[in-house]
Amino acid sequence: MTQAELVEGVRAAAPRALARALSIVERGGAEARDLLKAVRPGGAPPHVVGLTGPPGAGKSSLADELGLELARREGPLAVLAVDPSSPFSGGAILGDRLRMSRLASAPGCFVRSMATRGALGGLTAASADAVDLFAAAGFGRVMVETVGVGQDEVDVMHLADTVVLTLPPGLGDEVQAAKAGIMEIGHIFAVTKADLPGADEVEAHVRGMLELQPAGGWSPPVVQVAALEGRGIGRLADLVVEHRSYLAGDGRREGARRERAERRLRSAVEDLAWRTLTRNHAELVREAVDRIAAGDEDLYSAAESLLGRVAGEPR
Secondary structure, eight states: OHHHHHHHHHTTOOOOOHHHHHHHHHOOSSHHHHHHHHHHHOOOOEEEEEESSSSSOHHHHHHHHHHHHHHHOOOOOOOEEEEEEEETTEEEEEEEHHTTTHHTTTOOOEEEEEEEOOOOSSSSSTTHHHHHHHTTOSEEEEEEEEEOOOOOGGGGTTHHHHTEEEEEESSSSSHHHTTTGGGGGEEEEEEOOOOOOOOOHHHHHHHHHTTTOOOSOOOOEEOBBGGGBBOOOOOHHHHHHHHHHHGGGGGHHHHHHHHHHHOOOOOOOOHHHHHHHHHHHHHHHHHHHHHHHHSSSSSHHHHEEEEHHHHHOOO
């Protein structure tokens, strides 16, 4: 398949082409960059819903049910499920995708697992690029399920428009452990596995903690859900749609997406600058590394000296 054929297939949302394009993006490198340039989506970006929360919260089962409900209401959507990396191959273990078999087989919907490959923060480094591919394929809604790494799982706030934070009962002090990190990023709080004892207590804890946060334009709602029973799924879908409508007012969505674009641009510039340095000025980089390793120069002085020499400026 040529790049032109691949690009055409992605824009037509052909599953085979989209799967291949996602594999290229996941590997990264020049081929991925060239592909992303070729398929650059136009028009409005998709509404991205992030599902995050501690391990064992039932995110995959919830994504399956919520995705089916949103697809029933508004048409097909794409899902990126970030799985833990296999300790043997480095690839995704694919447990999340297996738990979304109904959504994966729904007409027009697309589910893809990606491995973290050591990335912190609950997402793979290629997550944002994958969302760009889904946008190029014409998906107006994208759901991203994070790997589930605990209170440091905050990267999803830099990718998703609407963050659904899942908290199950029965994990001890999970709410207290979470409040220092992921509690601050949720737009909607879903108490999962509500068919188990303790769901009411978790909801009460969450509501109490939310009352301590500064008042803002959007007050995060709390809903109990039991994905395997379908309980609360309709209400959760209503809240997702309500938050999307809220973002549409007063330029909130545009402002948030501009912040994310700036963050991605900074990351891309840093990556390109480092690759350019190591390719075109490898000797200067080695000299700087040697000075730092030997204790002859501090890190920031070495960096300033390296950039000054590359730019042709005096030290």
